[in-house]
């Protein structure tokens with residue numbers, strides 16, 4: 001392939017929200033206009049309709065929409081009554097919100113290492129972390145497996161360890177909504193699941209949003225109470241400490257339109273990931289998907305030998321190809337979290353990955369010519 005860049009091509013977007021907007025055409029405008037007409041901006045009819053459709057999509061009994069993925073995680077811990085003295089196990093290689101909600105309720109995050117191929121929670125490290133928590137006098141209470149970059153964590157192993165140790169399982173599928181494990185949607189595993197509709201997530205709205213999924217009938221009224229300032233049967237009776245956790249009606253209206261094309265978008269992302277795998281597998285370590293899983297490719301993340309990544313990012317940037325590094329600092333090295341316990345043997349995989357990973361442009365509107373530009377630029381930068 002002769003691929004010398006003579007004229008400077010337009011920069012490629014990392015995530016193409018404009019392309020999706022164009023495809024949906026006037027449908028979003030009409031949906032938002034309907035809300036502007038009925039004026040029920042909070043708890044409007046679109047919110048209930050969305051919750052019904054989300055639950056059906058996820059194969060969960062209940063979906064409770066809320067204001068963000070972070071609030072979804074927090075609402076679950078609050079509804080369970082997780083408290084000071086409790087240990088909640090979180091992967092160290094994740095977005096900060098997974099662990100951030102644990103100190104909200106006074107509990108202690110305990111960091112767990114991840115696997116080098118899927119980047120998801122390492123079940124052996126979880127066992128080690130449980131021992132560390134007990135040694136420190138903490139009560140092992142819950143585990144938060146994360147479906148990093150769109151691929152479900154090893155739920156078979158984690159659910160088994162959780163059952164043996166009496167841990168509740170809060171699945172963080174902020175990046176993995178729409179993915180499957182053993183043929184079942186994320187959102188249908190564990191005791192409850194949190195997801196996010198931040199615009200850059202696979203199913204995003206036009207602002208902040210999130211949802212909780214659960215099959216637990218008794219948890220639903222508690223979650224709804226937490227979402228509304230801990231209200232009781234009467235709106236102005238407060239039976240617990242809660243929050244303002246509602247999803248805006250306008251965001252629900254946007255999500256209803258986006259949910260209708262979500263399956264097609266997942267298929268487009270998967271096709272793009274396969275193309276990257278085929279074209280880059282000989283020059284870098286391409287993502288590995290567990291045979292029991294499908295991914296929604298929230299990120300397409302490659303691994304390079306230590307010291308190569310930042311040079312690649314600079315070379316791609318010069319050609320108008322954006323990249324991102326998720327995550328440059330693992331949670332147990334973050335200034336606000338470094339004092340919390342971590343699994344016994346240190347977290348060598350999380351530390352190694354934070355120096356090796358880099359994510360390439362990935363979205364449902366990545367057409368073949370644009371993707372070929374990314375591929376050619378990566379190969380050229382790596383001297384292949």
Ligand SMILES: *Cc1c(COP(=O)(O)O)cnc(C)c1O
Pocket residue numbers: 068069070071094095097098146172174175195196197198208209210
């Ligand atoms: C984005 C994200 C969250 C938080 O979601 P927000 O809607 O941004 O609050 C939580 N966990 C993970 C793994 C995420 O990627």
